[in-house]
Amino acid sequence: MRTIIYLFIGILFGITMYKSEAASWFRIYEMFNLDAFHMYGIIGSALILGILTVQSIKRFKIKSFFGEDISFCPKNKSIARYLIGGTIFGLGWALAGACPGPMFTLIGAGFLPMFVVILFALIGTYIYGLLRNKLPH
Amino acid sequence: MEILYNPWPWYISGPMIAFIMFLLIMVGKNFGMSANLRTMCTLCGAGNNADFFKFDWKSQRWNLIVVVGAIIGGFIASNYLTNNDTVIINPDSMENLKSLGFESAGSAYLPTELFGNGVIMDVKVLLILAIGGLLVGFGARYAGGCTSGHAISGLSDLQLPSLIAVVGFFIGGLVMIHILFPIIF
Numbered sequence: 001m002r003t004i005i006y007l008f009i010g011i012l013f014g015i016t017m018y019k020s021e022a023a024s025w026f027r028i029y030e031m032f033n034l035d036a037f038h039m040y041g042i043i044g045s046a047l048i049l050g051i052l053t054v055q056s057i058k059r060f061k062i063k064s065f066f067g068e069d070i071s072f073c074p075k076n077k078s079i080a081r082y083l084i085g086g087t088i089f090g091l092g093w094a095l096a097g098a099c100p101g102p103m104f105t106l107i108g109a110g111f112l113p114m115f116v117v118i119l120f121a122l123i124g125t126y127i128y129g130l131l132r133n134k135l136p137h
Numbered sequence: 138m139e140i141l142y143n144p145w146p147w148y149i150s151g152p153m154i155a156f157i158m159f160l161l162i163m164v165g166k167n168f169g170m171s172a173n174l175r176t177m178c179t180l181c182g183a184g185n186n187a188d189f190f191k192f193d194w195k196s197q198r199w200n201l202i203v204v205v206g207a208i209i210g211g212f213i214a215s216n217y218l219t220n221n222d223t224v225i226i227n228p229d230s231m232e233n234l235k236s237l238g239f240e241s242a243g244s245a246y247l248p249t250e251l252f253g254n255g256v257i258m259d260v261k262v263l264l265i266l267a268i269g270g271l272l273v274g275f276g277a278r279y280a281g282g283c284t285s286g287h288a289i290s291g292l293s294d295l296q297l298p299s300l301i302a303v304v305g306f307f308i309g310g311l312v313m314i315h316i317l318f319p320i321i322f
Contacts, residue, residue, distance in 0.1 A: 005164055006199045010206015011213065013157050018214035020150030024224045025247045029234065032310040035227035041147030042154065043288055049155035050293030057162060064165045075281060075291060075298040082298050085280030086287070086305020092272025093306060094313035095265060095321075097247070099284040100277060101170035104204050106247070108211025113252045116263060117270035122181070124274025125174040129189035135279065 014105040023105050025097025032094050080136040092124075142220050158289055166199055169286035171277035173197070173204050215246075222246040237322040265321065272309075280305060 017023040020042055031039035056062070057070055064070050093099050096117045098106060103121065106114045128135075145153075158168040175190065176197040183190035215222060224246055234242035241249040256262040277283040280302045282291060288306065291299025 002164070002199070003202055006166075006202040007206045007209075009157060009160050009164075010203035010208075011210040012153070012160075012206075013203065014207035014210015014212075015214040015218065016145070016150060016153040016157065016210075017207070018211050019145040019218060020147070020153070021144050021224050021246075022150065023211070025251065026224045026226045026230075026234070026242060026245075028310075029314060030226040030230040032307075032314040033227075033230045033233065035230040038147050042151040045148055045151030046154040046158075046289055047151075047292055049152055050158055050289055051295065053155060053159050054162070054293040055295075065163045066165060068165050070162060070165065072294050074294075075296050078298065079301055082280050082287075082301035083305045083308075085276050085278070086302035087276070087309040087312075088272050088305075089276025089280055089283060089302075090306040090309020090311075091313045091317075092269050092274075092276055092309070093284070094310040095317075096269025096273055097251075098273075099170070100174060100273065101207055101283075101285055103273075104170075104207045105211035105214075106252075108208035108213075109215035109246070110212075111247055111252045113256050113262075113266060116266040117273070120267040120270030121174055121274030121277075122177055124271040124276075125171075125278050126178050126183050126187075126190075126274075127271070128275045128278040129175070129178065129183060129187035132187070132189050 013101065014108060017102045017105045018109055023098065023102035023109075028094060028097045076137075078137055084136070092121075141218060144224070154289060155293075158285075158293065161203075167286075168290045169200075169282055170204070170207075171274075171283035171286060173200050174274055175278060176201060237318060239322075276309070 021027045022039065022042055027039055030036045058072065062070065098114065098117060100121065103114055103118050161168045176194050179190040179192065179194045223244055225243060231242045239248050239250055251262055251265065280287065282302065287299040287302040292303065
């Protein structure tokens with residue numbers, strides 16, 4: 001039953017990524033070129049509703065659909081890892097035009113060269129795992 | 138129905154993303170797609186070489202199912218919910234792209250110069266896709282999240298680390314497009 005729910009949420013996510021054009025390389029370029037409101041509108045409106053949602057869940061101690069407590073884990077304090085890691089991610093996001101969600105959506109939409117991006121995103125993740133102890137965090 | 142087939146405006150798309158995060162929270166999970174890249178590394182046996190990949194991948198099985206859904210969603214959206222998949226961007230951006238050699242700007246969903254059928258024979262394009270992927274995978278894990286984990290989930294939880302990460306995303310994106318694109322293309 002839960003598997004069906006996760007699958008349904010994923011399908012909704014994939015459709016949204018494709019139809020919003022957030023999965024389009026062109027839209028990412030346009031966003032970083034500061035030429036349109038579209039992507040900022042998407043992220044901004046998602047964020048405003050997201051903040052209201054999360055803060056309400058916390059304040060009113062809302063339980064999950066299954067009656068369990070909902071917990072949010074605060075992220076570790078640091079500047080280096082977020083700033084350096086984030087910048088590296090941003091370089092890749094603008095070059096490949098896809099972040100880790102849309103990459104998969106675009107495979108479903110039939111853009112097979114995206115397999116190259118995914119394969120190397122896995123290799124990049126693996127390299128991080130190998131170097132993790134040597135990097136500033 | 139026309140509104141479903143056309144590209145969705147930001148004020149539909151943004152709330153949909155918030156709704157997806159809401160659903161994931163309400164089933165006791167969280168919205169973060171790049172964690173799947175780590176899980177997939179673990180599935181490929183990366184735990185033998187780095188402790189970072191030694192964890193019970195089954196705890197992330199749900200997220201892999203979300204990925205399967207995201208693939209199916211892309212298939213459904215492109216095949217059954219779209220009549221014309223051309224992405225119309227700002228004319229200035231389109232002009233810039235054409236001057237960089239992206240003739241497909243304004244007539245495709247993704248640039249055919251990078252994602253067309255012939256690219257598998259083009260070493261330069263393969264290198265661009267590979268480096269893009271490497272940076273996304275490495276950067277997302279180093280930063281502890283990507284667009285979904287930081288820009289949406291983390292910021293919704295008012296996490297300062299996520300704000301720093303998002304600032305990083307934009308530094309990287311701006312440098313790539315304004316400084317590196319003219320060199321690469």
